[in-house]
Structures are given as C-alpha cells and as structure tokens.
Amino acid sequence: MKNHQDLYEMKCKFLLLLACLCMLTCPASAKEFQMVTEEYPPYNYLKDGRVEGVSADMVRAVLAEVGIQAPMNIYPWARAYEMARAQENVMIFSISRFPQRERLFQWVGVIAPINFYIFALKDRNDIRIDSLDDAKKFTIATVLRDALEQFLTSEGFQKMRKLSSNEHAMEMMMKKRVDLWPNSELAGYHMLRSKGYSKDMVRKVYHLDGFSKGDLYIAFGPKTSKIVVDSFRDALERVKKKGEYDKILSRFR
Secondary structure, eight states, rough: HHHHHHHHHHHHHHHHHHHHHHHHHHHHSSOOOEEEOOBBBBBBEEETTEEEEEHHHHHHHHHHHHHHOOOOOEEEEHHHHHHHHHSSEEEEEEEEEEEEGGSSSSSEEEEOOEEEEEEETTTOOOOOOOOOHHHSSOOOOEEETTTHHHHHHTTTSSSEESSOOHHHHHHHTTTTTSSBEEEEHHHHHHHHHHHTGGGEEEEEEEOOTTTSSSSEEEETTTTTTTHHHHHHEEEEHHHHHHHHHHHHHHTTT
C-alpha cells in the first residue's frame, strides 16, 4: 500500500513538473506561478517586505511540497480576486468558499479555520441583532468584492459602504461613520490591537453562522490547468498528513 502511495505522489510531482516545463517552453503569453492575497492579519500580512501569517506559512509549505518557488504578493482584495479569475497559474489564498463562488474557482483545499461575526461598538446600546434581517436596518462597512460583501449583497443588504480594505472598514466603525463591521473573530481582534484599540471597545452582535463553510481556502481561477490544480490539491493533503498543518496553526492560536 505504501509503495502504491509513493508511486502516486511521484506521478503527481511529475505532472506538475511537466506543466512547469511547458510554461517555460511555451510562448511569452504563458505566465509563471503567482500567489496573491490581501492584507488580512493574522492570516496574511506584510512584515519587513515579506508576506507572513498562518495562511502564508501554509502556502509556503504547499509550494515546498510540490517543489516550486513563486512570488507571494499582497494587493487590494478586488485586484487579487480578478487576477486569480482572469489569469493562468495565479493562486489566491485566504479565500472563503460559498455557493455564489463555487463555479468561479477551482478549489484546492482548506488552509485555515475561521468564524465570522458582525461587530459593533460596545457603547452602541441601540444595536440589537437577533437575525440577519435585523442587521439590514444599520449601515455596514464591507470590502469591495470581498466574500462578506458578496454574501451580504446576495442577502439583500442595501446600506453598505464598500471600501478598499478591512482596515478602512474597521476605522469607519470606530469613528462612528458606520454602525457595523463584519469580520472574522481572530482577524478582527488582531486588527483592532494593531491600530491601538482594545477589543473591549467592541462587541460581537451577530454570529454569521450561515456564511462560508467556516474555513479559508486556496484556489485557482478557471484558466489554470486541472493538472496543476490537482497537483497542488494532493500536495496540500500531504502537508496535512505530515502534521505540518497542525504545527502551523498552533503557532497562531
């Protein structure tokens, strides 16, 4: 059984290597691999010119497993999203998966768990949310083409301020220019601390348990070869079986 598994893994690596060689020998229109994401600590963020974070570490582990090197860059989310959708061999990471996106990407796999909430300032006693419909009465700051913005739009939200970054969205709430700010628990608290705010200044007013599948993914757009996608998917599974996934997560908990 072990020999069979070894042969399977060797076949996957060979196919990926073959795809990479094809890119090098094809016309100039063929693109090298790129890894793209947004500033979203502690999952991915820029530190001393290098992309760090739990998701970034997982992507590096997968790249090492498939045996290639690729640049990793942070962009505004809308740009990263369109790059992955429109270009070949561009992998986007820390992306949420939900029905509206299912056919837009080729999904590699889960790289980090996540839970989403709607936040409000703690002193806003007038804000009480028992259902998603209750939240529609308030102004809410989102990020353009972010998963939460797309989800809330599909749910009929009208009073949205669509911004370029989560940091901007958070500041809009902290300065009382909007009422609500949706984000993941871990990223939301990290962002508040990084800007000098205490997490005690905010409260979670609603758990978005109907949003996403509770995880962050890595994915390719439709123009990337299925051979490449399958090779990355198999590499991610091997990283998890080796225990590297749990080791990386433990450093950020």
